[in-house]
Amino acid sequence: MGIKVSEESINEELAINERPIVLSSSSFGILRKQLVRNIGMERIGSFLFHFGWEMGIKDAEKAKDEGLSLEELIKKGPLLHIESGHIRGIVHDCDVKHDESGNVLSVFGRGVWKDSYEAIEHKKMLGISRKPVCHTLIGYSSGFMSTAFGEPLLAKEITCIGAGDAECRWIVRTEKEWAEEAQTDLPMYNETSIVEELEYTYDQLLEQKNIITRLADFQQKLTEEVLNGNTMQEIADIVYEIGRIPVVIVGLDFRTAIYSGLSEREHEELKLDLEQHLEKQEMPYLKSDKGNQLPSIKNKVIKTAVQERLITPVLVQKEVLGYCSFVYRGDREPHAEDYLFLNRCANAASIILLNEKTKFESFERMKGNFLEHILTGKFDAGEIIRRGQYTNVNLEEPYHITVVNYESPETSLEESFIFQEQLLETAFRYFHDNGQNILVGNHDGSLALLITEEKNERTSISVEIEKFHEFIKRKYPQAIFRFGISNTGRAIENAPNHWEEAKIALRFARKKEIVLFQSLGIIGVLINTQNTEGIKMIAHQELGAMYDTKDPKKAEQLKTLYIFLMNAGKLEQTMSDLALSMSGLRHRIDKIENILGKNLRDPNEGYQLLMILKCLIALGELTIE
Template sequence: MKINFYDESISQNLVVNDRKIVFPSSAFGILRKELVRNIGIDRLKGFLFHFGWETGVNDAKEALKKGLSLEYMIKYGPILHINNGHIRGIRHECNVELDENHNILSYFSTGTWIDSYEAEEHIKQLGKSTSPVCHTLIGYSSGFMSTVGGEPLLAKEVTCVGKGDSECSWILRTQKEWESEMQDELPFYNETPIVKELEYTYEQMLEQKNFVTRLADFQKKITEEITNGSNLQTIANMVYDIVQLPIIIEDIDHQTITYSGLSEVKYLELKDDMEQYIQENAHKNTIKRKEKSLLPFRKKTIKTLNQERLVTPILVQKEVLGYCSFIYEERKNDKYEEDYLFLDRFANAASLILLNEKTKFESFERMKGNFLEQILDGQFTASELIKRGKYTGLDLGQPYYITVMDYKKSQTSIEEEFLLQEKIFDTTFRYFSEKKHNILVCQRDGKMILFITNETLKKPTIYDVMENFHDFMIVKYPQGDFKFGISNVGDGIKHAAKYYEEAMIALRLTGRKKIVPFKTLGIVGVLINSKNISGIKMTAEQELGPLYKMTDPKTKELLKTLYNFLLNGGKLEQTMSDLSLSMSGLRHRINKIESLLEKDLRDPNETHQLLLILKSLIVLGELDIE
């Protein structure tokens, strides 16, 4: 079906220069909502008042052309209100005093608007207000009456349906009569005319559009840099070129990863200033917020005497890996929100780069850990291991040490224990990576195995390295109890399993010590290494006699007492303190042990042999008296 249609309609009554345009009230409601979003609720009041004022002035000028009296014009204003659709009805009372020249001496008018469109639309679009909302209506009334009255007459809304009142009521008086009661509100009646408001709104919208365009372009450039494989320093330099704000990127421990827009001298100055701020506030922060870090999980502004920082975290897999900061040395404006949008996108880019680096680093370290497993299991020949070691950056032809680290495991679920192992594993290889120690790390039987070559150690001894690592772990995990067993220096990669066994033996004899090298075990290490296990057990049974029945709890207490007494060289006071016993209680136990063993514990030959036997049983796992 085809339809052809032609029509032409022209209104003969339309006034071209000042035509009336009809819109539904809901359209004004939508306009009101958009204005609130663009210029804010505070400026909306003046904007709508002047819109109403100019509408009232135009209607008054048209009415004055008819030569009507002031009395009639006062009655005519409410009729125009209704005809324009502003209200459905009105109750109105007015008292006017004129001089002989018909100039207004005093004016007092009160009334109620019935079904104000403005109150209705405000509630629909924005909800209830805390103050009157019929701004175009009071503007219209004020503009109309000021024009017909020949002097400023201002309306004020007293109650309003838009704020929950039962009706919209108003008072209209001369500006002179209002001055004593409306000193705080009069400036609002004299705000920028609507044309200027529109110009300002347009400028604001244009500025916002330009900012959004800049932000989108910024995001595009960052995405391109990430896609091209640029590193964090390159992207930081690009961001500084765009936003012209110095940037510092730090890790979770406040150590700087990179920075841009600062000289090295200035950077060190700001770094020292920030460290001082953290130290001064650390104790207070820990008590009040129970957080380890002063820097936030979300954006924050930090101010010191020398700088101001806008800080946001770098989140990777819901974990804070570091922080991005914009640095302000002289703050000239308050565009934190705009700056934050740039900073947030940069932090997102940094998180992607760090996640990529973290994944590559962890994958490589776990590959090295698997390689250590193969070394300990003797899966390849020595030449093959040395060749493969080159791929990890290690010369396995060099002398080496094997260290076994154990740590206290809390009584938690398997999942929590696994997460703790993963954290400790991650912390371990990151610590040695930062120290420039290229080592192999793996987990075995719930313990951490570390393989360190002499070439990697350079000047520090293996004991010094492990002592520093132990101190670091205690700070990182304050509830932890870390112990280390260190092998003798290894000669020949094919014998790694032997040195692993030495480290395990040393670990079992840590006792009150946190770090025990195998070489300090003396004859105990030699005995166990000789694999003469049956001989050790036979000697132990012969020398310990009835105390060798280690399943009995009372017997175990006596063995623990004997072991500590021998370790302390027979010193009763130290042993009493270690075992939390009274002197009389300790003496009673010693006498009982001597009676059961039929030995004199003051005889050095007897005590030396007994201590050697007890240490051997501990290493073999036959005795647990910790």
């Protein structure tokens, strides 16, 4: 079935330009919802305000063409507003003051809109708002009153049903009066149009695109230079050449510095100014084993009277190794994009330092492996000295072997291994930074050091080790370190023997954390003769049944005997060291004397027993914790 309709209709009475268009209030609610969806809640206020503003101007101009007075215009405006269907009723009061010449001094209009279509439709379509929503109504009132008075008047909604209030209440005043009251939350009368805002956004996007392009070129250039093996100074020169901003790359102590874009004199003056500023401001430093540092946060700005510095840390494997900064003087100030370029510069510096760190640690580990071969006696003297030339360590000089034992808080095997690696790397860096070229490695589960005596006058080996001990105690405060130091070695092929000396000395590191083999006196001589069987035979003879270190009870008796003899028979000190009561200690001493059949207070008996116990400790037969 087909239907065909052909008809032509026209209402000649309707005007072409000003004919009314009938729309329900819900149609405007739909329009409002679509505007929110497309341009956002914040933007529709300005859009609808200007929409209402133009309608108000049109109606006011028509009314003025009728020759109405100002008072009649003020009264007619609300009536036209009702006729438009925007509201169903209004309460309106308006006070106007003129000067003697008839000029308007002030306007104070106020009232209530009854059943605002905007408030009703906003609640229906979008829910309760955080602020008044009758944007078209205040635009209409502002446009009508401004046209009627011939100067800008602005309406402001005080309360609104769309915001959950009981009524839509408003005020109209001149723009000048609002300004005098320092009102900043007026309607969007002077807000940027959407087109202007889009133009501004486009300009910003274009600027951001240019910045990203420059940043990408900058990053590529730095990457190429780093891959080409360029030095830190060459990188700094390239950064300055591209950005024309003076750049400074410093170490943690702010003493060693690489800079570009500054003369030597300028750099020294700015460095002094920065140091004085930091001292004056009492800025919070981070204490480290290398001295004072700035906090390791990115993009810190330090401003003095003569300079401004944008600073970011140079990080290598989560450790701060230095700082990279841009320097600004005079009227020049940092731009937002400078942070991006500075971070790229710091990244390039980090890669260079990581490469240097990797090469340094690889070389030191190679030296550590060489040390392990020396201590196991795998090479003869000639081979050791020949290979030692590749390590830059003169192994023909006298030397000491030091063994370092450590107890770390780490419990798992993985954590212990990580700590061992960290300690090894710390030792590498410490002696390198102090200008000492030594051999460092792991051997028999302990840290081993081979330190040669230089021809120049230096401090003793014990002082050097004490300094190193203090350093690692600060760096690893939870760990306990003990050191054993060998006698001076004259021939490198005897290094395994001196390693044994260092281990023997380590066994006596109880109250003293650093023990020299030389301090053991006659004990060292006895052990060094390799007369171990004779020592064990004497121990069996003098200690009798107590000489069974695998029996916990007897091992405890030997420990008690050793502490008692080391304290020269002083009961109070021994009681404190062993955490025993006086009666318990006396009982234990009496029992030991009965087992041994000896008087422990006899100097000769006590000295002989103490010598035997020390020899057992040196041999590793007895452990005193």
